Amino acid sequence: MKFQHTIGDITHSFSSLRELLAVATPFRSGDALAGIVARSAEHRVAAQYALADVPLNHFLSEQVVLYEIDEVTRLIVDSHDHAAFAPIASLTVGEFRDWLLSDDATSKRLAELAPGITPEMAAAVSKLMRIQDLILVARKINVVTRFRTTVGLPGRLSARLQPNHPTDAMSGIAAATLDGLLLGSGDAVIGINPVGDNPATVTGILRMLDTLRQRFEIPAQTCVLAHITTQLEALRLGAPIDLLFQSIAGTQRANSSFGIDLSLLDEACAAALALNRGAPCADGSVGTNVMYFETGQGSALSANAHLGVDGKAVDQQTLEARAYAVARRYNPMLVNTVVGFIGPEYLYDGKQITRAALEDHFCGKLLGLPMGCDVCYTNHAEADQDDMDSLLTLLGTAGVNYVMGVPGADDVMLNYQSTSFHDALYLRRVLGLRPAPEFEKWLAGDHFARLRMESRSPALLLQGVAS
Amino acid sequence: MTLPLPIRDPGESADQAFNVPLEPDIFDSVHGIATAQIRALTPARIFQRRSGTSLATSELLSFQLDLGRARDAVQAALQPASFLPELNRALSGRASAVLLHSAARDRREYLQRPDLGRVLDAASAGVLQQRARSIAPAVDRSSLAIVIADGLSALGVERNACPLVAALLPLLPADAWQLQPVCVVEQGRVAVGDEIGQLLRADMLLMLIGERPGLSSPDSLGAYITWKPLLGRNDAERNCISNIRAGGLVPELAAMRIAALMQEATRLQLTGVALKESSLPLEAGQ
Numbered sequence: 001m002k003f004q005h006t007i008g009d010i011t012h013s014f015s016s017l018r019e020l021l022a023v024a025t026p027f028r029s030g031d032a033l034a035g036i037v038a039r040s041a042e043h044r045v046a047a048q049y050a051l052a053d054v055p056l057n058h059f060l061s062e063q064v065v066l067y068e069i070d071e072v073t074r075l076i077v078d079s080h081d082h083a084a085f086a087p088i089a090s091l092t093v094g095e096f097r098d099w100l101l102s103d104d105a106t107s108k109r110l111a112e113l114a115p116g117i118t119p120e121m122a123a124a125v126s127k128l129m130r131i132q133d134l135i136l137v138a139r140k141i142n143v144v145t146r147f148r149t150t151v152g153l154p155g156r157l158s159a160r161l162q163p164n165h166p167t168d169a170m171s172g173i174a175a176a177t178l179d180g181l182l183l184g185s186g187d188a189v190i191g192i193n194p195v196g197d198n199p200a201t202v203t204g205i206l207r208m209l210d211t212l213r214q215r216f217e218i219p220a221q222t223c224v225l226a227h228i229t230t231q232l233e234a235l236r237l238g239a240p241i242d243l244l245f246q247s248i249a250g251t252q253r254a255n256s257s258f259g260i261d262l263s264l265l266d267e268a269c270a271a272a273l274a275l276n277r278g279a280p281c282a283d284g285s286v287g288t289n290v291m292y293f294e295t296g297q298g299s300a301l302s303a304n305a306h307l308g309v310d311g312k313a314v315d316q317q318t319l320e321a322r323a324y325a326v327a328r329r330y331n332p333m334l335v336n337t338v339v340g341f342i343g344p345e346y347l348y349d350g351k352q353i354t355r356a357a358l359e360d361h362f363c364g365k366l367l368g369l370p371m372g373c374d375v376c377y378t379n380h381a382e383a384d385q386d387d388m389d390s391l392l393t394l395l396g397t398a399g400v401n402y403v404m405g406v407p408g409a410d411d412v413m414l415n416y417q418s419t420s421f422h423d424a425l426y427l428r429r430v431l432g433l434r435p436a437p438e439f440e441k442w443l444a445g446d447h448f449a450r451l452r453m454e455s456r457s458p459a460l461l462l463q464g465v466a467s
Numbered sequence: 468m469t470l471p472l473p474i475r476d477p478g479e480s481a482d483q484a485f486n487v488p489l490e491p492d493i494f495d496s497v498h499g500i501a502t503a504q505i506r507a508l509t510p511a512r513i514f515q516r517r518s519g520t521s522l523a524t525s526e527l528l529s530f531q532l533d534l535g536r537a538r539d540a541v542q543a544a545l546q547p548a549s550f551l552p553e554l555n556r557a558l559s560g561r562a563s564a565v566l567l568h569s570a571a572r573d574r575r576e577y578l579q580r581p582d583l584g585r586v587l588d589a590a591s592a593g594v595l596q597q598r599a600r601s602i603a604p605a606v607d608r609s610s611l612a613i614v615i616a617d618g619l620s621a622l623g624v625e626r627n628a629c630p631l632v633a634a635l636l637p638l639l640p641a642d643a644w645q646l647q648p649v650c651v652v653e654q655g656r657v658a659v660g661d662e663i664g665q666l667l668r669a670d671m672l673l674m675l676i677g678e679r680p681g682l683s684s685p686d687s688l689g690a691y692i693t694w695k696p697l698l699g700r701n702d703a704e705r706n707c708i709s710n711i712r713a714g715g716l717v718p719e720l721a722a723m724r725i726a727a728l729m730q731e732a733t734r735l736q737l738t739g740v741a742l743k744e745s746s747l748p749l750e751a752g753q
Binding site for chain 2: 029032033163164165166169171172173174175176178179183343344345348378379380384385406407408409410412415416417420422425426429456457458459462
């Protein structure tokens with residue numbers, strides 16, 4: 001279908017939904033690299049005008065990535081819930097934005113709507129939204145998940161404890177875990193990115209964490225973020241697997257470059273569920289959310305797996321939203337965009353990183369996902385801790401489910417800067433947010449007091465855990 | 468250096484505002500030994516001094532210093548006037564150095580356009596084509612192209628490339644390896660080596676490139692080896708040895724690992740995922 005918009009005596013035409021979405025996207029370096037950005041600021045706004053007039057139901061008939069060759073498109077189309085979509089079926093993209101901002105769009109209605117929204121619809125409406133729109137709407141959406149803790153309740157903020165070590169040394173991982181726990185991090189997950197992607201490493205780290213968890217009765221789930229096939233191998237060998245992790249992207253080809261497809265994720269999710277390791281949570285229900293996914297704008301382009309129906313690039317934000325269709329198939333415990341990790345060729349500076357993070361958080365929540373965010377940057381991006389503080393504060397305001405807790409915000413294994421245990425405490429303090437209820441209770445109880453007491457002799461404590 | 472402890476109301480046992488019962492005195496100067504013990508277990512920034520829930524000034528400035536160094540390293544330019552003579556000394560007559568430039572004009576373009584950093588600019592391609600015409604084909608030995616690019620850390624190149632080359636050459640006997648001109652590329656990415664290796668008709672490409680600086684490692688060098696370099700090779704067809712620097716894998720050990728990998732790659736006539744370093748009989752570098 002052809003889309004157009006006339007400004008003065010110039011008519012701007014767009015030959016496909018793919019092109020329209022690309023030109024309407026606020027500028028970012030990854031789209032420039034892919035050669036699909038607007039020719040001018042006026043060209044971009046013309047595309048936004050044209051996009052605002054596209055009926056939402058048009059998204060059900062025109063795809064940006066070919067149905068026949070892409071299983072993510074097939075998942076999006078085949079799993080679309082027409083009944084849930086009905087209340088917004090007559091709206092255009094522009095009218096959808098107005099409705100989302102209106103008082104008609106309550107938390108309950110937004111939750112019911114989620115299965116009726118496709119990633120492309122979410123991406124489209126986000127392109128017409130300012131940062132305050134992205135925050136205001138996302139804040140209305142509560143996506144609550146449970147394993148041993150309850151994450152995503154209103155007024156709560158959780159943190160992933162990320163105690164990575166450059167050589168996977170058990171004592172080093174344990175020491176950083178201890179620091180994080182003492183500073184109130186870990187209620188989203190205690191998750192380690194290993195250097196060694198093999199079942200023995202995964203099992204070793206998981207056993208150490210499980211020993212620590214049981215010894216101090218910590219209401220937390222653990223995860224080692226190796227490739228999912230490595231985690232499955234560890235699971236078969238008897239490793240104490242709580243959550244299974246995988247990086248995912250928005251096209252079949254990009255997922256293939258990660259060495260995964262939907263059938264592998266189906267198998268993994270079933271295997272993790274069968275372990276029944278979730279616990280009764282604060283509301284009495286047993287936690288059954290077992291998957292943890294990470295995403296990030298630019299991953300498809302970096303894998304040269306970003307082309308759409310007309311052989312041209314799909315913009316990186318639309319592809320990111322499509323990754324959320326993959327995630328929601330598995331009712332995950334945690335999903336986070338690792339927004340600034342990929343580098344300046346995709347998101348150049350603090351401004352681009354900030355907008356991308358809030359888009360990702362909004363789109364994920366709108367699609368029904370428990371969104372967290374790795375607020376982060378690499379040393380070759382035009383960004384610093386001030387940009388991260390700003391973004392962290394904005395995300396807290398938007399109701400982000402969790403952020404990262406990395407010792408001193410400096411990940412000594414992955415060589416990038418994220419947020420720290422202290423940053424999470426800052427956000428809880430300034431916004432009056434509390435940890436997950438189970439974790440909050442633990443922090444006030446005897447087991448945490450014992451952990452603090454034993455921490456006075458850390459060598460002895462760690463010897464008992466990490467030897 | 469010891470900072471005074473954060474001042475705290477002694478009656479305050481838990482911070483109700485965020486429900487974490489913090490005890491600033493757990494790892495204070497009285498327990499300084501315990502803090503030092505536990506901090507020695509990891510290079511991560513753990514058990515940092517704080518005021519309230521925020522970092523103490525000394526910890527903040529320590530982070531900012533490391534960040535400043537890392538960002539300076541990204542922006543730093545290679546200094547050919549000093550680097551090329553040093554490289555020629557390291558090559559001790561076995562080859563000579565050539566200075567080239569990628570199609571990325573400056574750092575800003577380099578950071579946003581990885582495609583331009585992967586190819587030579589027209590002038591450099593012309594220079595190299597001319598050099599290539601005068602090179603005799605390698606007979607009964609492998610032709611090796613060494614390429615050195617600034618990458619994301621010119622500092623990593625300046626500190627480590629020459630010591631590495633000097634340590635490597637004695638491990639590459641002249642009757643087994645014919646060295647091509649050693650190309651130094653400004654604003655270069657890993658794949659620019661493919662174009663160079665192809666122009667020089669090399670059997671083997673050794674690409675030395677400054678790695679993305681981490682806060683604790685602004686000066687790290689990476690080595691990529693590629694059998695039969697051609698335009699369009701992907702990273703799965705290379706082998707990488709990372710973190711070459713004084714505080715990481717020292718250049719002398721890196722040279723031994725690179726030589727062993729290149730020898731095995733020549734025997735198997737391949738590099739990439741099928742070439743496993745762990746299967747090599749290494750004497751050092753583990």
